[in-house]
Amino acid sequence: MHDNVRHASGFTVIGNHLAQHRGLSLVALGLAVHIQSLPAGAKVGIKVLAGRFPESETRIAAALRELEATGYLHRSRVRLPDGRVVTRTVSYNRPGAEAPAPTIPRQRAGRAAAPAAPAAPAAPASPVPPRAPAPATERPPPTSVPLPAPVHGPAPTARTAPPPPLPQPREAVPELHRAAAAILADLRRHAPQLVLSERDVLALTPGVATWLERDAHPDTVRQALVTDLPFPLKHPAKLLRHRVTTLLPPPLPGTQELAPVRSGVLVIPLQNCDTCDRAFRSRHPGHCRGCRPDLPTAA
Template identity: 70%
Template sequence: MGTQQISAPPGAEPVVSGVIHCNVRHTAGFTVIGNHLAQHRGLSLVAVGLAVHIQSLPAGARVGIKRLAERFPESETRIAAALRELEAAGYLHRSRVRLGDGRIVTRTVSYNQPGADTPAAPVTKPRVARGAAESPPREPAPVIPAPAQPPPQPAAVLVPPPIARTAAPAPLPQPQACTPELQRTAAALLSDLRRHAPQLVLSETDIRVLVPGVVTWLERDSHPDTVRHALTADLPVPLNHPAKLLRHRITALLPPPLPGAQDLAPPARPGAIVIPLQNCDRCDRAFRSRHPGHCRDCRTDLSTAA
């Protein structure tokens, strides 16, 4: 008897399927999100959730890919893809800025409604009670201009866009001996880069062009993991030309040969005659001769026995 029965208004059919909302009015600690974001048909669920999270953060919060990957279970690859979706839809704008101490950081601007200007505060008109005489409008108070102050110096300076390259790029390093085994290893390493960085998708032509440079790294005793880290670490966002970036890194980051590596196998003197090694037909001992046969000891024993 003490339980209050809640009934639907006359003429309205009760909701028996689908979602049923049980809403509580928030008075603190909430963020207003538009339905244009929450019900966006062109964004993935990861992108929508990431946009909601970013809009709920205070100004100055760090929203880098690594910081978001530490906060959420999604990988850095999925978070980077979601950020690109939000940039394409106009909810985010990221730019590289240079601070006063020379450091370059990423500035992220979040828009809760892309393409809309910030509305001005509405002017409310005082309400007058019914039946009361309206007071004559007051004259606005004179506006006293504030003293002119010098504009504040910006704390960050936008990095100018890169200037188009006019000089030809440095030639790709060439190996001393591009053996088939090294070629296969280099081609497999380049093809596998997209597993570690989805932006590094190369065509077969790009791989054939870059293989000699990677073989040069392998000739200089560079481990494949070392080469892979040098090619995939700290990739720019967005990456428009992966093959050009890899060509630059292969050329600019090429390590020098190990000390003494060239002394291990000195080149043969020009004109020197090298007599091949043969195995003795009797004792299987190695000896130098142009023709197979017996070693010196076996030839002596055979002559003595004869």
């Protein structure tokens, strides 16, 4: 039974093809109804929707993909006049149906037809020409919102030069390669979109092995690869190759590089002279100033 009251304002018309869709989840149905009830120009990004509803960003992203697959949403990348590239979302209340041609509103049609109603007799010629009627002011439809032009050509971040080579370890250690392959294969447990093929794992293993060779902890490597992933992620192997190459940490410094600094000046260590056993300051062992064979005082 339904106890319905007719809405006079503040309502959205939803077709049964959406409300009773058998291929969409409840989250996707709810998002479709919510998006169709918003005015044109409203923000419907994943983070905005996650802040509005209790569902997580992962569930909302999956629901948006469902709506895209069934034709209720279309997302495209567009460039704004200030140069920024954003995502434009178009919501369809009836996928596959063409929008009707724009018609003249009734109010304007009535005003235009009003002067032609009375049949006036033909007036004699007058020396003063009749005044032309003022053109009607065209008002844009209430739902028309200027949309930015679609992006043509490569995005501002598109790569024009060949990518840098993948890092290679100095020594081929089987243990490092096995650990690197395990880290790559295990990434899909932490980020489901990072599903790699065996070929991709074999190709990226030397780069991750270089991280491990430089004493990077496996958790550090995993955090650098799965943090802040873009959406949608179309090429996970290319993204991981880029991060493995560009985020590679430098080798750990040695004891000489980590010498203590006092008052902002590097403290040079003490050495014992190989000839007289006298202490002198130098970064390398050898002879003191008085015992150097290349000085004239030692001759």
